[in-house]
Amino acid sequence: MSGAGPRHLDALTGIRGIAAWGVVLYHIRLSLTAILPDPVIAAVAKGYLAVDLFFILSGFVIWYNYAARITQGGWAETRHFLWRRFARVWPLHGAILAAFVGFAALLIATGRDASGYPLAELPLHLLLVQNWGLTSDLSWNHPAWSISTEFAAYLLFPPLVLAARWDRMPSWVPAIVAAALAGAIHLLFALNGYTGLGDDIPGMGLWRCLAGFAMGCMLCQLWQRWQNVPRGGVYAGLAFVALAAGGLALGLPETVWVPATFFTGLLALALGKGPLVQLLGGKVLSYLGEISYSTYLAHFLLFILFKLVFVDASLQLGWGGLAGFLALVLAASIGLYHGLEKPAQRWLNARSPRWASRPAPSPAE
16 A cells, blocks of 8 residues: 555555464464463464454455546446456466465375365366355365455445445445444354354355455545544544453454454554554555565465475474474565566556456547
């Protein structure tokens, strides 16, 4: 988000970087039980909630960057938007998926178990529809399930923008819509017998994403209206603390309070200008946020390979092994971001097909 708006919005990029590393630690937590105490493992085991933060943050960023363009440009701008999102997410996804195909081929060639890589589901992953209720289990690159659901959100984003003149509505409208979406998340999970946002990802993940993404769209609208409200960040921060403290103290299901907590927390960061906002918007954390997509998509395969080469039958990492793996993920994230993710995005954006190109402006009369 650097350069896209006021400097303090870089805090949202920084929190994205922290969230990505929360997912990394979540996926390796069972190999850390020998070096970390149980309370720390329990905290790390909640790292899957970072994905819900991603969904809301993604809705915010997409609305911020594209809503006005689609409102003004209609269908022509919608086609351009969809191509740009494809250029943003698919090349790295495709590259990591290709690496998984090579790994699966090696497993098959050496007579090892490759059941986690069903060839029949590979086309779904290529099309990024694998988590649209079409499969019963996660397979191939597990973290990519959320990219699949995000792409569904991208398809539904233009109709959401064009459904109403949001800019003419009072602030209470997006606030009520966001509250209704948060309530819908809990209700949907409760009706299916679930209390955790990470339950039944193949069946519930799509709805979890769509609701969170739409909440992010409403969040951006509130920020656009309230960014000049005195102490707005403080009030949003107090709401964040109250929701988090109440949810934890009362032992409520996370479906009740986590989405609303993330919503108010991100609003506090977007509106705020204090030391925490400045820390999250600093160069280091902002950079981790910039490369976070590479971190998120690559770490799962890297850990599989790291365990095969460096970890014994106990599957436990020591401090040296943990440091080595985290350094590997960081180096791979930097390399993939600068060597593949951004160059591929620029290449595709410069070669958009005719159907996705903006129409040339009419000559002046």
